[in-house]
Every structure is written in structure tokens, then in C-alpha cells.
Amino acid sequence: MSDTVFILGAGFSWNAGIPLLGGFVEKMWELAVRGKSDKPLDPEDHQALKDAMVIRAELDSYHGRAQFDDRNIEDILSILSFNVLAGHRKDTQKFTSMTNAIARTIEICCGVKHPGLDPRSGRVVKEGPELYRAFWKSLFSAVDKGHRLPTILTFNYDLVLERSLLQVLVGTEYGSKVHLPFEKIAVNYHYEPIKPQRYCVKYVKYDMWSAQPPTSTLGTVLEEIPYDSEGTFSVIDLIKLHGSLNFPFPTKRKTTLAMHWNMAAALAEPFILPPVFNKLSTDAASSMWSAALSRLRAAKNVVVVGYSLPQTDIYMQYFLKAALGPNLNLNKLVVFDPVLHTKSESCDQMKHRYESCFSPQLRGRIEFSPSTNPPSLLQGSAEAFVRTLETNPETLLF
Template sequence: MDRIVYVLGAGFSAPLGLPVMSNFLFKSKDMYLSDPEKYEHFDKVFEKIQEISVAKNYYKTNLFNIEEILSILEMSEFLDGLRLKDEFVRYIRDVIDFYTPRLGEIHRPGNWDDFVFGRGENNKLFGFFVANLFGIKFREHDDRQRGKRAFFADISRNRNKYDVISLNYDLVLEGYSDFINENYQVDRPLSFIKSQYKEGDDSPHLAKLHGCVEDGNIVPPTWAKGRDSGIVPAWKAAFSILEGASHLRFIGYSLPDADSYIKYLLKSAVLKSQNLKSIDVICIDSDGSTKKRYDDFFDFPFYRFKNCSVLDYLKGLLETMPSKVAQPFKEVDAALIERGHEKFMKS
């Protein structure tokens, strides 16, 4: 059984409307203008950003990029022996929560297998990706004698093991797993293992290196990410995940130069890796710089880079999923991600 690890960057969630570092400030201002009273606490954040604009008089400074803004602020706080103010953590949490999509109520027409995750193309793409991680097969049992329809989400046996390392705060993955729990009969509730690494558990692990909006442990995306002890368990889990990986896949992550801590995590984990077979990267690269960073970092004969969007990748996976088995049983097997992945990388 292979163990496949996905490393998800901000580009993974961006198609759903989640902000990335470059547009975080703009999106937060849109929120504020939509309801100034509700988001009154944003005023302090915007005032602080205005205060540091003096840096532009001396240095090239991008005050539209939230990572650069928070890095400047946190450096000053760090030198004063303080932590970044709570209002900035609350600000980040509120913006992420606001733009996280909510899955609507599901309706099941006769061709329910076209609407496993309700309506909306993105819901279908991201929903099936999450279902793949758990190895789900959806099926309908039409009990015509009783005039009832029942819908099940069965976990496939003898499948590959999937784990996720995320650099995002959002609850996109958890939202789709919760949707399955709420709308299908399951063998057991689907849940990512997030607290610690558990060897032998067939549920996917999810290590969030910057914290999560769910538990309020948000580590600002700055140079000082490693100073927060609250994320140490997630980093330990990520290390264990990486050292056991058979296949490593980066999705929507550009490997920015500032993220040296990620590079050292990968390098330290590979020291104990016994079975790493491939490294694949799926990311938009408009000017060739992203591929160059990966090319300069990886020295492995089974590394591949694919310049494409996250949506293109998810569509490629979905196209290989068989469906529409004859009534009275109708099935949609989402546990076939490997065939779609390999076909996409070779296309």
C-alpha cells in the first residue's frame, strides 16, 4: 500500500474565494465596507498598516501583501519582547472565516450521482477530492418495496493511504468531510486526524503548519512562524507524515524564498524516508520563476512539475471516476485518484 502526501498551499483554496497573501488586504477592506459596524475592530489593523507606510520612503515595501505587513510589525514586537497583537490574529481569523464557502442543502434528483455534493462545479471538484482522501464509494439503495431511497458513503478497503500537510488556516477540507457525514450514511463519521500522528490509522492525517481558524491557534504568516509553541504538534505530525511518504504532491504552493522553514522540514524528514518514489508539483507558473525554485530545490530523478491551475488538476481527477451503475444500485467510486493523477501528469 502506497502512502501519498499532499502539501497544499494557498493556491489550493483560492478557487473557492479564499484570500491569498497578495489580495488578503483588499478582501478584508471589502468586508469592512460591507459592514463597518460588525468589522469595526479592523480599524486598528488598518491604522497600524498606515503607520508603517513610512518604510516606503526608504525601502521597497509591498504594503498590499499581508505577509510583508505582518513581518514588519512582528519584528518590532519581537524586539520589544512582545507577541503580535491579538487584533491581528482576530483579523486573520475573521477574514478566513468570511470567505470560506458554506455548502448548501443537498437535493437529490433521479440522476443524484451528478449532484453528490449538491450544485456547483467547484463543490463537485473539491468534494470528490476530499472523498478520494478517505477512499469513499457513494451508493444509493432504492428500496422500491418500501418506497424509500437510502444513500451511503462507504470506505473502500485495501486502498492507498492519504495524508495532507496544509499551509492554510481554512476549513475547506473539513467542510466537505462534514458534508458527507451529514448527508450520507457512513460506516463511521469521517474525520481528519489533526491532534497527533497515529501510525496504522487509515483515516487521513491533516497537519496545519500555521494553525487553524477552528481552534483559534493562528500563527501569522511571517518570518517568525516557528516561535509559536502551539503549532509544534502539527509540525511533529508533518514530520512523521513526510518520512513515511511514498509519493509527495505539492498543490497550489509556489515554494516562496521566504519559506525556508518548509525546505528544512522536507530535508530533515527525508533523512528517515525509506520509500519515496515520486515528487509532483501542480502550480500555476506565469513567468517560470516557480518552476525554477522547485528545480533548484529538488535533485531527484522522479520529480515532475506541471504548470496548471488547481481546478484543471481536480477536473483531471474527476474525469477518470466511473459512475452510473445500473439501478436499483447506483454507485460513484471516488477511491480512484491514482489513475487520474498519473493520466493528468502525463498529459
């Protein structure tokens, strides 16, 4: 089990083009009205977004009696999910329509692309910011120096991590000069319907037709192997606490996806957890939260990136208390957020939210303003986090 846990919030995926919670509804509205992003929307996607805006407009009648923000996607989902408890089929349909529209918005906006493992294509894909490839390369470099891979907890539905991982492991990043520090790797979501995805790293020659004259270079591909294969694996624990665009819905029949499941592909109707108190309503969800709890209780370093611990997320505040309260070996908690590098009321409020989760003797172990070179970087940003991981991994990884 890793001694380090990364907690990645919406701010980590912002550079991929995915809107933050505060601007999510506006982005959905813009796509629904314009019918295009950088290109015209698929008709089904466009209709899904228009349907979501109709549902949002219907909630306007609540304002006469209830206080909620219809420009906040979490508020909208929470109201809809509680309506489902009333047992009306239309309310279930509305909730499903809204979650599907959220999934489509994320996928339309996401600038990190990868088709998944297709041995026939032989393509090297590097579509999207270098930031996310640098994240994985920095982790693998740290492993080569003796560190263990951290457990990654994320609240994000998107597939930025999966696609950037494949961009690094299927291509020419490793091979001719630098080799990977492992021969086999596994991705474990701790999500019951999906078995750990296991791969063997193969070194192959890539033809570089764009070079003059054309040449070839050594690179890597991943060969999928059965989840029960023996051997030593470097394991990436990727625990997506609120669900994911690639998660199939759990069924009453206990079936699991093993081989030939494309972790880079968004599903038409993915499993997404609503932001209400009971995250343990299904066995599939409880297995993820249980794994996260055990990892945090054993962690020595916890690093939070792009998550403000909002006052409305009471569940997460108590989850952190329950997870880190019994942890007698916690060394430090590092928080990356640009707001924490400002002299503002928002900065003071965020610090107070984090500090209020811990006893006075532990508050001194919280690092709110980790500095990163060069100073021109936006301090506290995802870029600053990855830069620190590149240059000073020992400050983050225990």
C-alpha cells in the same frame, strides 16, 4: 502511516472565494471601506478590518528606511511579529488585531459553510462549490479500492476541508446506493490542545420534502464518540502547519478539547502562526511540524497543490530539504499549479525553486505538468487535481 502526502496551498482554497496572498490586503481594504460583502458586515467584523487598515497605514513610515511590501499580508505579519519581540504591549495588540482581521476576512469570503454536528437540525448542507465535496468523495472511493487515506498538510487557515467533509458525511451522498468504506472515522490535527476527533457513521432516513411526492432516502450522520474509544478507525491526518480558524490558543495549563468541539466553527481569536522562521516557538506548533516531518520522510508520493514555494518562504524550502532529504523511498513529487502550464518566466522560476531543493538525481522525479482530461480544464488547478483524483487516483496515491 500513509504512503502519500498532499500539500495544499492557498490555490486549493481559491475556488471557495478566499483571496490569494497577492490580493489579500486589497480584499481587506475593500471590505473595510465598503462595510459589506454580499451582505452588510457585522459591526465587530467591520471595526476589526478598519483597525487592521490603520495598523497597515502606520507601517508606511518604514518605507523610508526598510524595503517591504505593505500590500503583502505575509510581509505585514512578519514585521508586526518581530515588533512584538521588542516587548511593547501596543505591538502585541497590533499583531493580535491584524491576525484577527485576517481570520475575519477569510471567514467572510469563505463560500463553504456548515453548522457542525447538530443532531437536532437534521439538515443536509451543501453550501459551496462541489469541488471540495468531490475531493473527499474521490478519496473515499480510492479507499474502497484499497488505497490508504493520504496525510494532508496545509498552510491554509480556513475551514474549507472540515466543512466539505461534514457536507459529505452528514447527508445523502452515501446510503441508498453507495456505502462508505469505513464504519468509524477520526480527524487528527496533531495539535496538542485538540484530541483526535472520533466519529461513528450511522445510516438514517432523511425526509425529502422537496420531492414530489415527498419521499425518504437513506443517508448518513456522524455520532461523536470519545477519543479513547477502541476499534478500527479510518484516520484523516489533517495537519494545519500555520494554525487554523478553529484552533484555540494554547494555554500554560495543558488542557485539551475532546468531545463537543465544533471543528466547523471559526473562533473569535484563533491560533495563527506568523510567517517567520521559528515555527517551533510553542509545543502546540512543534507537534504539528514534527508530525509533518515524519510523514514526509516516510512518503513515497508527495502531491503539491496551489503552492508556489515562494522565494521568501526560506523556512519551507529548508523544511522540504530536511523532510525529503533522508527519504530513500520517495517515488515522485507532483506539483499542480496553473503557472507551470504556461511558457513564462514565472513558470521557469517556480520550477527552479522546487528543483533547487533536491539533488540532480531526484529532480527527474518531479512532475511539473501533470495533464488532466478533459483538456478544457484549467491545467494545474485545484479542479484538475481533484479530477485526476476522481479518474486516475493511482497516479497520485501510492
